[in-house]
Each structure stands twice: as structure tokens, then as C-alpha cells.
Amino acid sequence: MKLPIVAYGDPVLRKKAEEIDEDYPDLRGLIDNMFETMYAARGVGLAAPQVGLPIRLFVIDASPFAEDDEDEPGDPSLQDFKKVFINPIIIEETGEKWAFNEGCLSIPDINEDIVRPEHVLINYLDENFEEHEVGLSGLAARIVQHEYDHIEGKLFVDKLSPLKKAMLKGKLDAITKGQVKVSYRMKFPQQKKGK
Ligand code: ZN
Numbered sequence: 001m002k003l004p005i006v007a008y009g010d011p012v013l014r015k016k017a018e019e020i021d022e023d024y025p026d027l028r029g030l031i032d033n034m035f036e037t038m039y040a041a042r043g044v045g046l047a048a049p050q051v052g053l054p055i056r057l058f059v060i061d062a063s064p065f066a067e068d069d070e071d072e073p074g075d076p077s078l079q080d081f082k083k084v085f086i087n088p089i090i091i092e093e094t095g096e097k098w099a100f101n102e103g104c105l106s107i108p109d110i111n112e113d114i115v116r117p118e119h120v121l122i123n124y125l126d127e128n129f130e131e132h133e134v135g136l137s138g139l140a141a142r143i144v145q146h147e148y149d150h151i152e153g154k155l156f157v158d159k160l161s162p163l164k165k166a167m168l169k170g171k172l173d174a175i176t177k178g179q180v181k182v183s184y185r186m187k188f189p190q191q192k193k194g195k
Pocket of ligand 1: 105106
């Protein structure tokens with residue numbers, strides 16, 4: 001089942017999310033629904049707060065980045081990079097900072113170059129509640145850093161300069177009000193009901 005994606009301006013995107021345990025109701029179903037929602041929206045990552053749940057869970061499938069496109073060769077190592085992260089903890093971020101043009105399913109139509117460290121060391125539980133500690137680099141690290149920010153109540157636009165943010169304010173306000181065209185179902189915090 002596809003879930004509506006919460007838009008910029010909703011308070012749930014600003015909460016520090018809570019850990020969950022194995023008794024979380026219908027966790028399997030939720031994970032399936034999050035993947036289905038992410039694929040339908042052509043995303044590579046989706047965090048639980050983006051479907052209205054302030055819990056420490058996100059899903060990732062980076063395989064679109066494994067394929068070559070017009071401007072850039074793909075990274076074959078991302079072919080099978082499909083993972084569920086539960087109660088993750090970023091242990092450290094290291095390496096040179098690099099810019100990548102990020103977008104977010106909760107902030108449609110805005111893409112900006114965001115600078116983050118190249119490597120990340122993360123501890124997390126998978127969908128079977130088995131613990132892992134992995135080091136990731138490049139795009140894999142990038143997606144994890146972006147999704148991890150979501151469960152900390154942070155968004156990529158927070159990292160923009162005050163000037164850039166001021167320039168985007170009108171666009172962000174329009175998203176909150178639902179005045180944006182999207183190809184997937186969204187929940188807008190200030191959308192006017194009726195016509
Ligand atoms: Zn996002």
C-alpha cells in the first residue's frame with residue numbers, strides 16, 4: 001500500500017524520532033509500504049517521519065545510481081544496495097567534504113548542492129533486528145546521511161546558506177500550502193480543503 005508523503009512544514013519532520021523494538025505493530029507491513037511508496041515516487045531513500053511516523057527507521061534502495069545515465073556513469077557497487085535501517089547510530093563521519101545535488105520527496109521540485117563528509121560509519125539493526133556496523137562511502141554514505149538527518153528532525157535545506165534559504169522561502173512556503181505539482185500522493189500541512 002502506498003502511503004502519502006508528508007510535505008515540508010509538517011511538524012513530524014522536525015521531531016527527533018524515537019527508537020522502536022520488535023513489538024512495533026505490523027513493522028513488516030510498514031517496511032513493505034515504505035518501499036512501495038518510495039519506488040512509486042522514484043526515490044532512493046525514505047524515512048518513517050516522511051510517512052508521518054516519528055520513529056527511527058528508514059529504507060534505502062540505491063540501485064538507480066548503479067545505472068549509467070546521460071551525464072554520468074553508474075556505480076555498479078550500488079546495484080544491490082537495498083537496506084532497512086532500524087535504530088541507526090552514526091558513529092563517525094570522516095573524509096573530505098564533497099558536494100552532491102540533493103533532493104527530497106518531502107520537498108518536491110527543489111534540488112541543491114549539499115556538502116557532506118565522504119565516509120560514514122553506522123551501527124543499525126536490519127529488518128530482522130540483527131545488528132550491523134558498516135562503513136559506507138560516496139553515494140551510499142550520502143543517502144544514509146540524508147535519511148539519518150530525517151530521523152534527527154533535520155532536512156537538507158537546513159544546510160543551505162541564509163541567502164540561499166531566503167531565496168527559496170517562497171517555494172518552500174508554497175510546498176507547505178500544497179501549491180506544487182507532484183506525481184505522487186502527498187499530505188500538505190496547510191492545504192486548503194475544498195476548491
Ligand atoms: Zn529527504
